Amino acid sequence: MTTWIRRNLFRTWWDGVLTVVFGALSIWVLWSLVEFVLITGRWEIIEVNLKLLLVGRFPAEQLWLVNASVMAIAFWLTAALGGKQAPDAPVRSPLAKFGGFVQRFGLVIALGILLVVLAGTQSSLAVAGGVVAALLAGRGLNIARRRVKGLTRIPGVIWQILVLSPAVALIALTLMNADLELWGGFLINFYIAIISIVLCFPLGVLLALGRKSTLPIVRLISTTYIELIRGAPLFVLLLLSGVALEFFVPPDIAPGSVFRAVTVFTLFTAAYLAEIVRGGLQSIPKGQLEAGKAIGLSTWKITFLITLPQALRNVIPAQIGQFISLFKDTTLAGAALSIVEVLKVSEAITKQDDFLGKGYIYESLAFVSLLFWVGSYVMSRESQRLEKRLGVGQR
């Protein structure tokens, strides 16, 4: 222990100085944080406005739709993505497994507990219980899939569609039934992000392929699109989508602001994604293309069976980075399009009579940051897992 400290922290006098300075700095930051969270923070503003922050003025009698969607997504996570071990993965002790579990889910569980405590209602406890049940059900089904004979025969694609369908159905049902104008809070950030991610992915891939196409027209259109979109600030595009449409379409049939936001985020992220995917495609050695040609595969089959799967896998970190950035950028939609998303709500609640003029903005923003940080952290962690798993067989 002492040798470790000597070697790693105080090897030279300069190392010693750095260790002391940064050690002190870390302790100070940590202490301030703890002090803020536990002592000086006035969290009643969050407690009182929790529903507003999370779902806005979403009608209470339809909240079950949102709750059920969250459960369906939880179910999908464990049913589709859970656990097949790499064939050469070392056997881990129960303690190590528990450690891995905490690393992977600890933060989300902590946030869940925090939300339930803040809400302090029985229904929130029921929702939390439902989410846990959904996670366990998904996990159980995932294990059964690999053990029970009838289930092992189901092809992977069909399995993925089956376990994803409840989530998709519930989200679609929510979108159709609820009045979009009443939506707000973190829910709307989440939905804008999810829908934009799902839509921008295929568009980005198509643009990347288009930019590498042998047809000059396709190449020209793709390149122009990508360079135009990448040359404009996202905020400006959001503002434009709010204003410019009024010139062409009468206001009563113009699409709502959430629809516009999704459109802008999709088109914007697709352009960046296209460049990421193009980079991935360029990283594939020419020999792969030639090997595909040599066995007689058509150009399309070479792309979709050989180069694209490898390219997408090579750029997982950059792709997820782009998605995380999209997720956080949804907060811009409040300022640009007057959507009542979580940042807007967090500002608005500090102007309530009880809280006005008392500097509650710190607590309010801290809570919003926590939501985004947990979301982004989970995405980044899961992407690393995905990368490792898909990395089987490639070094």
Added chain:
Amino acid sequence: MSEKVFTDATVMSGNRNDEDAIVTMQGVYKRFKDFEALKDINFRVGTQEVVVIIGPSGSGKSTLIRCINRLEEHDDGRIVVDGTELTMDIRNIQEIRKETGMVFQNFNLFPHLTVLTNVAMGPRQVRNMPKSEAEALAMEHLTRVKIPEQADKYPSQLSGGQQQRVAIARALAMKPKVMLFDEPTSALDPEMINEVLDAIKELAQEGMTMVVVTHEMGFAREVADRVVFMADGEIVEVGTPKELFDNPREERTKKFLSQIL
């Protein structure tokens, strides 16, 4: 005799009685910008014949066999493979690629797919075979190159020699009429060269038509029906291994052989 072989290989006029030829090249030119990679190539491979191409690096050997399945586009002359002429028509190109198998210097296996899927890819996606049938066929060819036990591994988990044998199995699974080998052992560690050469020799004994670009002179001597010596984009000399190695007529051939032997 030597005169006749020479004639067969290089001189070809019109559609002269040439029914058993699988590959014929007539007056083929290939240019990369200002550089002439192939100059007036006349070349013929008969059924069940094994032709080995040797020559210094940059002499156009690889370019020549890459023209046969259109990995390179020739600029002039005619190339006919199994009765189909290579033109801009993509259907002709696909047809020819179905009938030619190619093995590359760097294996070029698909790293994201298992060995079995690699080999089954052609039959399944090009010949539209059902999955089970394609995999059975793939297994058969993996057995043929003596690595059936590696079927479920990924290419990166195999040694270079094993990877190259998988590549051979992948090409064979398309049941090609002619196999093209582009320096199949050049990227291998010395101790793995023989396992690959043995697999190729076995194919030769089974009567597979082959064109092999290689630096393995011992192999050429043992397996080739004819050896082609190329230099500076031209075919300099053609003969049986005995003629070409023991009794080269051209100065350039003599010089090359003296440098490597």
